[in-house]
Amino acid sequence: MPSLSTALARALIVTAAAAALAGVTALPAAPPAVAAQLPPGVIQLGDGEPCPPGTLCLYRDYGFSGPAYGIGAGYVVDLHWLPMYGSGGPTAADNVSSWANRTAGVALLVDEQGGRPRPLFPGQHLEEPLPLNDTVDRVVW
Structure with missing residues (x-):
């Protein structure tokens, strides 16, 4: 089972890739666990x-x-x-x-x-x- 940070990183990569494909350049909102950094x-x-x-x-x-x-x-x-x-x-x-x-x-x-x-x-x-x-x-x- 992947760690929480690995899972969050994968989710952000997938979200960013989907946004790029859709022509959106804005960053996705940060999940609460990532926003602490x-x-x-x-x-x-x-x-x-x-x-x-x-x-x-x-x-x-x-x-x-x-x-x-x-x-x-x-x-x-x-x-x-x-x-x-x-x-x-x-x-x-x-x-x-x-x-x-x-x-x-x-x-x-x-x-x-x-x-x-x-x-x-x-x-x-x-x-x-x-x-x-x-x-x-x-x-x-």
Whole structure:
């Protein structure tokens, strides 16, 4: 019988292959067991912890509070891979209300449901306006 990690790896390969055949380029949502390993360039922050220098930070709640993560400059991150329970589901995708960009680069906040990518400039802090709250699925640079 294959181990759990082997079974999960096989499931991800099959899912990725099926998506490629269908012409879909988005990564599949992470299974809970895999999501415990954060993507490269991502750190978990404490509730309300200030954003470290050289980092793009995302917070579940307004006021830069609640569960949070930091993304190093230049790392493209699918927020489906960051565990964060909220009204949008079990991941940070569609669950982020506050952002702080303490990097020297422009981060693009991407909504995969057809919204236009929005830039977050170096030094900029953002509390999502209600129409755009909880819509970001991916960060690109």
